[in-house]
Amino acid sequence: MITSKFRASIVTFAFSSLLLTSSTSIAAEVEGIDDNDHAALAKHYEDHAKSEQILLEHHQEIVEEYANHSYYFGPEGLSEHSHAKANVREHEAAVEAALEKAKMHRELAETASNEEKTADAQKALQ
Numbered sequence: 001m002i003t004s005k006f007r008a009s010i011v012t013f014a015f016s017s018l019l020l021t022s023s024t025s026i027a028a029e030v031e032g033i034d035d036n037d038h039a040a041l042a043k044h045y046e047d048h049a050k051s052e053q054i055l056l057e058h059h060q061e062i063v064e065e066y067a068n069h070s071y072y073f074g075p076e077g078l079s080e081h082s083h084a085k086a087n088v089r090e091h092e093a094a095v096e097a098a099l100e101k102a103k104m105h106r107e108l109a110e111t112a113s114n115e116e117k118t119a120d121a122q123k124a125l126q
Contacts, residue, residue: 038109045102049095056091059084 033040062084066073073080 036112038105038112042102042105042109045098045105049098049102052091052094052098056088056095059087059091063088 030041030044033044035041063081066077066081066084070077070081
């Protein structure tokens with residue numbers, strides 16, 4: 001009884017995660033944010049990394065649950081365990097990529113800010 005309920009909840013969550021992951025994928029251009037607004041782009045990628053981190057933690061819990069209670073999963077458990085491990089790897093890569101993009105945009109925003117300050121100082125001297 002518990003096994004079928006647990007398995008059904010895992011399958012339901014896996015399916016909803018798949019839909020959520022495909023709907024939140026980020027294109028090269030972020031809709032609604034100007035390409036030159038690096039501070040906003042950095043925030044966007046940081047937020048995306050946080051949402052991916054939540055999904056990552058959930059899939060890690062499934063992997064741990066399988067390690068601790070593999071008998072809950074029944075005959076299809078190995079397949080579900082393998083799928084959860086693949087999801088962990090995928091979300092780890094997504095978190096890393098989003099954080100890398102956020103870091104790049106933070107550096108670009110800082111460079112642009114420094115250039116503006118330099119230009120303002122030069123105008124003040126003239």
